[in-house]
Amino acid sequence: MTTTFNINGCKYNVNLINFPPDITLNTFIREYVQLTATKYMCLEGGCGVCLCVIKGKQPISGETRTWAVNSCLTLLNTCMDCEIITAEGIGNKKIGYHPIQKRLAKMNGTQCGFCSPGFVMNMYGLLESKGGNVKMTEVENSFGGNICRCTGYRPILDAMKSFAVDSIIQIPKECIDIEDFELSDCSKVGSQLRVTCQKPLRYLTYPDGTQWYWPRTFSELFEALSKIQNEKFMLVAGNTAHGVYRRSLDIRHFFDIHAVPELKQHSITNEKVTLGANISLTEAMEIFEQSALNPGFEYCQQLREHFDLIANVPVRNSGTLAGNINLKKYYPDFPSDVFITFEALDVQIIVAEDASTWKTISLKEYLALTNDQIIIIAFELRAYPNDKFVFDSYKIMPRAQNSHAYVNAAFLLHMNIPEGKIVDARICFGGIAPDFVHAKAIESALIGQNLFEKDTISNIFQNLIIQLQPNAVLPDASPEYRKSLAAGLLYKSLLKLAPKDKVKDEYKSGGKLLLRPLSSGTQSFETIEKYYPVTEAVQKLEGEPHNK
Incomplete structure (x- = not known):
């Protein structure tokens, strides 16, 4: 069975059964498409070297959204309806470098270069998701999931904060504006990826018996679930839990639930805020900000601030509310921030045993359930007048x-x-x-x-x-x-x-609470002009190639 992946504007037609059922986006990009700017390291979503950017449509509104993801955790089979962008796709030696890549190099933010593409793609995803309207505090808060072992973060953050609308960072005159950049064609790939593309997949059985399902409606999801009896399965959203607790090797059925609209719904009324189970933590934070403007939901601002302390931006972009709660269900020692805040607020969960049987229960009741085929539909937060x-x-x-x-x-x-x-x-x-x-x-x-x-x-x-x-x-x-x-x-x-x-x-x-102010720093060094080029400051030759 074949499908198509869109990477850097190029379509790759792929026969999925030639790959492992749980192959990650990272492995596919590096080993098969041979785009190696996207690095391979912690496999936990903690270091940031594997970051790339995904563009996809929200299943209810049809709105195109952009977000950075950890490709080491993202399963390839969840990316068929998305556009995937790597560091090579935004700029390289052949077509010219992106302003983010240029500034990182010109402002001395690279050294060994291993982490540089991840920093670039996280910043690219942030700018794209916000329409370029970001502030320095937001930029500085967005790199908790990017680790650099050699350069030091001051020049890296300076380069990134220079794109903020309130930036006071001095920009080298050689750097161009971000508006001047356009995406370009990607490089050729091996013949193994050139297979005739067919209509969108609904299910696929691998040679070892593992099955993947791509339901488009709630009814399709439960229809597929009804056929697997008591075999182990996984509802695949962000797969970020795999970075904390490795998933069971006994899972035989994978359900990509990104396209199920009922799980992405949200609504705000005078009495309650309803959040779909498959809403990401980042999306939940945006909804909390909107909700906090309504009487009775002022507490949602505190929720938003607390969620900002969960993991890092790429993990929050992919990880979902239901995924976090299910992690708490199966691993009671997991210190879930979603659970502890929702339990204090007596948040109720809407669950379903089939497409037509829904009921509302408490969080603790859900954690005690033994039937794994009871699916979370949504969370309900009630009004608490301040x-x-x-x-x-x-x-x-x-x-x-x-x-x-x-x-x-x-x-x-x-x-x-x-x-x-x-x-x-x-x-x-x-x-x-x-x-x-x-x-x-x-x-x-x-x-x-x-x-x-x-x-x-x-x-x-x-x-x-x-x-x-x-x-x-x-x-x-x-x-x-x-x-x-x-x-x-x-x-x-x-x-x-x-x-x-x-x-x-x-x-x-x-x-x-003690609030940390925006960081700042300067670099000073002695230079003697009459001895130039000795002691003369120059850009590292490999600075720009390291970014792709």
Whole structure:
């Protein structure tokens, strides 16, 4: 069975059964198309050397979207309806270099060059997805998933931040504007890829019995699921979970669900926000920003900020809400930020056993289900008026970006805010133990109490220290440290909420998060003009070729 892949504007007609069922986009690009700017390294979505850009249509609106992906995790069989762009496709020695490539070289952002194409493609994806309208803070926040081992990040970030609309970075005069660039033809490939293309695939059986399905509707998805009985299967979205826990080798059925519109829906009403199961974390963040403008959903801004701490931009571009929750279901020790925030907010899940039988259940009910063929359709977030509810969340991790939490936490308090009297409370912690989520004793004890009375505060933390019993599992941080973190996060939230007359100013400042300002730096070196070319600064000869 044949299909077509569009890479850098060229169509490659491919007989899929000549390749492994789970071949990645990275392997196909490098080994078969022989475009080696896209590198191969961690296979976890953490280093960024494998980044390329994908353009595809949203199945409901038909809108074309652009996003950077980790090709080491992206399965090739999910890319048939997309345009794939690599570093060679945006610029090379033959046709000229892209402004991003030029600036990275001219501004001394390359050294060994192994990581350079990944940085270039992440920036290209960011500019394309935002129509070029990005700010320096956004640029600096977008490279948590790109690692450089030799150059240092200052010149790299300077080159990237020079494309921001508010940039104050001095640009070398040799660099051209990004508007001057046009995509060009790609290079030739081997005859093994030249096969007659046929109509779009719906299913494919490989010689070893593995099957792939490409459903276009919810009914087609469940019709295919009904035929596999109890064999192991996988709903394929971003496949980012494979970077955390390697998928089972026993999976015999793969379902690409990108084209199922019911799983990409979202809506915002006065009562609730509905998010389709297959919405990516990046898309969810955009919806949270829109939702936060509506009364009752102001807390969505905090959700957006918390989601920004999950993994890195390419992983969030591909990873989905349902995928994250299913990772928590099958690996209870996974410190899911989606789960901990959604559980505090009592988010409800719409699930389906077949195309016509839908029901709404809680997150914890879903995690307890044993029938793997019950599919998540959507998530429902209810309104919490900010004159009655307070939501807060935290994530403490080894570094500022691209890391799992030591401890994460989310708190939802229903209260009479002027009086401080608690009506109901949801106090949730992650990173304590696989079976610990709610601090139930604290939640019960708070009801009817004045949150800002000294006795109430004292009882909260006396009981919390008893209730929190973190497990000891290497390489996690020590139980004592995680217990202290969890208690400190709740205390920090209470300090933030406390009235000024209840807490001294020097203590209340402890409720604020420390915000890191935009980084900056300069390079200085001695140069003696009369000795030129000795001591004369010149661009590294290999700088531009390293970018492709």
